[in-house]
Amino acid sequence: MSTDAEQAHSPHGTPPPRPAQPPRTAPERPSAPPPRPTNAPGFIPDPETPVLGVRAKAPFSPGTAGASGTRVPPQPSTPPRPSVPPRTGGLFASGGPGGRRRPPSRTAAAAASLVLGLGLLGGAAAGSWLGDDPGAPPSTADTYAHARSAWHSIPVDDLFPRTLRGKGEGPGGADRVWTRIAVAPDSSCGGGFDPLLAKALAPVGCKRLVRATYTDATSTSVTTVGVLITTSGPTGMRALQQRFVTEKLDERTDLMPRTYAAKDTAAAGFGDDQRASWRIRILTDAPAVIYTVTGFADGREVTDPQSAGEATQRGATSAPAQSGLGNDARGIADAIETGFRRALATFTETTS
Numbered sequence: 332m333s334t335d336a337e338q339a340h341s342p343h344g345t346p347p348p349r350p351a352q353p354p355r356t357a358p359e360r361p362s363a364p365p366p367r368p369t370n371a372p373g374f375i376p377d378p379e380t381p382v383l384g385v386r387a388k389a390p391f392s393p394g395t396a397g398a399s400g401t402r403v404p405p406q407p408s409t410p411p412r413p414s415v416p417p418r419t420g421g422l423f424a425s426g427g428p429g430g431r432r433r434p435p436s437r438t439a440a441a442a443a444s445l446v447l448g449l450g451l452l453g454g455a456a457a458g459s460w461l462g463d464d465p466g467a468p469p470s471t472a473d474t475y476a477h478a479r480s481a482w483h484s485i486p487v488d489d490l491f492p493r494t495l496r497g498k499g500e501g502p503g504g505a506d507r508v509w510t511r512i513a514v515a516p517d518s519s520c521g522g523g524f525d526p527l528l529a530k531a532l533a534p535v536g537c538k539r540l541v542r543a544t545y546t547d548a549t550s551t552s553v554t555t556v557g558v559l560i561t562t563s564g565p566t567g568m569r570a571l572q573q574r575f576v577t578e579k580l581d582e583r584t585d586l587m588p589r590t591y592a593a594k595d596t597a598a599a600g601f602g603d604d605q606r607a608s609w610r611i612r613i614l615t616d617a618p619a620v621i622y623t624v625t626g627f628a629d630g631r632e633v634t635d636p637q638s639a640g641e642a643t644q645r646g647a648t649s650a651p652a653q654s655g656l657g658n659d660a661r662g663i664a665d666a667i668e669t670g671f672r673r674a675l676a677t678f679t680e681t682t683s
Contacts, residue, residue: 471565471616478617478675482539482560485674487514490558491543492670500662502655507662509545509554513593517541520559528586532620535571536562542591544598545663546628553598553628554659555591556667559620572613581611582638588622600630608651610639610664617675623664625656639664 482490491514497507520529520537542557561568575581587609592601605626612621626633637649642657651657 474616474675475564475618477678478619479538479560479562481675481678482541482558483517485678489674489677490541490671491556491667495545495663495666497662497666500665501658502653507655507658508548509659509663510548511543512546512553512596512598513544513591515542515544515591515593523557523559523589525585525587525589527583528588531574531580531586532559532571534563535567535618535620538562538618544591544593544596544601546597547659550597551628552625552654552656552659553590553601554623554625554663555588555598555601556623556663557588557591557621558667558671559622561618561620563618565615568613568615568618572615575611575613582641584636587636588624590624590626597628601626601628604632605630607633607636607654608639608642608657608660609636610660612664612668614668617672619671621664621668621671623660623667625651625660627654627656
């Protein structure tokens with residue numbers, strides 16, 4: 332408030348004496364705060380803020396001058412840990428992700444070893460494929476070549492055993508026994524088949540034909556079995572077998588094998604008119620056709636011949652089916668085929 336205002340409010344018009352004012356002095360600044368006690372971790376006072384209890388806005392660097400010009404001693408601290416380079420991971424790290432990378436030289440050596448190992452394995456595999464394996468089975472070409480020369484080297488009793496036994500091969504699953512009564516001299520194929528069957532077999536050629544005739548235990552039926560050695564290779568045999576299956580040529584009555592009627596035997600009257608049932612088997616793993624044809628030993632004529640496949644079906648009522656001639660044709664053909672394969676394998680082993 333000014334001096335003129337104070338005089339206007341005085342009742343006597345004279346101003347009262349002004350009290351003596353103490354001389355103005357600059358306020359004393361507080362000295363630097365004491366060092367932070369050791370039991371108060373994390374608190375560092377700010378020399379620019381004299382009020383205690385307020386956290387500094389900027390960190391205080393130990394060893395800098397305070398507001399009073401005095402140097403504040405540095406605060407004790409834990410010695411810094413030595414710096415560690417960051418760990419990196421990757422395909423070439425050791426000890427898993429974050430490990431140390433392998434030196435380039437070790438990486439290159441490992442890659443070279445891998446390539447070398449694969450090369451050795453590949454070479455070993457190629458050697459096993461391309462090299463001669465003594466234990467490997469003979470090729471199809473070898474089997475065919477041996478079969479063409481085996482027919483005159485296999486003993487007749489091995490190719491056509493004196494006695495054949497068919498377990499469960501008769502009608503109703505009865506056992507059958509057949510006895511050999513004649514063996515024909517080996518010959519060409521002329522006269523061995525009906526004309527249409529000979530024409531159907533012509534694509535595979537004929538090297539030789541061997542035949543034998545059997546009779547059953549009661550001498551009421553006779554069966555001629557033959558083995559035709561062809562001149563064809565595997566492709567021709569497979570083609571012929573496929574044609575017979577597709578066109579069912581082995582079921583046609585105008586494509587039947589012919590009989591071998593040996594004189595002075597139970598088959599003496601066994602001719603074309605006595606044929607009752609037959610079976611034709613075309614092999615594809617050997618150059619051979621195996622066939623059978625059956626009839627009655629008393630020479631009776633058969634007017635309704637039937638293939639073995641049809642005569643052995645359940646419920647068949649034809650004469651060949653009811654008399655078991657279809658079973659004879661099938662059983663003897665299977666037995667001779669098994670013996671032929673066994674003899675061929677033995678011949679191959681002894682001549683290799």
